[in-house]
Amino acid sequence: MLPHDExxxxxxxxxxxxxxxxxxxxxxxxxxxxxxxxxSINLLLWSLGFPVFTTASIIGxxxxxxxxxxxxxxxxxxxxxxxxxxxxxxxILSAALANEEFYAFAIxxxxxxxxxxxxxxxxxx
Numbered sequence: 156m157l158p159h160d161e162x163x164x165x166x167x168x169x170x171x172x173x174x175x176x177x178x179x180x181x182x183x184x185x186x187x188x189x190x191x192x193x194x195s196i197n198l199l200l201w202s203l204g205f206p207v208f209t210t211a212s213i214i215g216x217x218x219x220x221x222x223x224x225x226x227x228x229x230x231x232x233x234x235x236x237x238x239x240x241x242x243x244x245x246x247i248l249s250a251a252l253a254n255e256e257f258y259a260f261a262i263x264x265x266x267x268x269x270x271x272x273x274x275x276x277x278x279x280x
Contacts, residue, residue, distance in 0.1 A: 156262055157269060159255040166252065174268040175244040183264060191250050191257050201239055208235060 157165070165171045183189050184198045208231065215224040251258040251267055261267035 159258045163252055170272055172270040172272055173248055175247045176266050177240045177243045180243055180266050194246055194250050
C-alpha cells in the first residue's frame with residue numbers, strides 16, 4: 156500500500172491515476188461503514204433524491220402524455236446517474252486526499268484503486 160503522504164504528492168504531480176467503485180461505496184454507505192461525516196451526509200442527500208425523482212416521474216405519468224413522460228424519465232435518470240457517479244468519485248478522491256484514515260479505509264475496502272500513469276502508458280503501447 157502506498158503511504159498517504161506519497162499518494163498525495165504523486166496525485167498532485169500527476170503521477171497517479173485513480174479509480175473509484177461507486178456501487179461498492181454506496182453499499183458500504185448503506186451498511187453504515189463509512190464514517191466520513193461530510194461524505195455520509197452528501198450520500199444521504201443524493202439517496203433521498205432518487206425517491207423524489209421517482210415521485211416526480213409518477214406525477215408526470217398522471218399529468219402528461221406517456222411518450223413524453225417516458226422520454227423525460229429516461230433522460231433525467233441518465234443525467235442523474237452520470238452526475239451521481241461523477242460526484243461520488245470526486246468526493247471519495249477528495250476525502251482520501253484530505254484524510255489519512257479514510258484513505259486507508261478506502262484502500263482496504265477496495266473503494267479506491269490507484270494506478271501509476273507509467274503503467275497506463277505501457278498498456279497503451
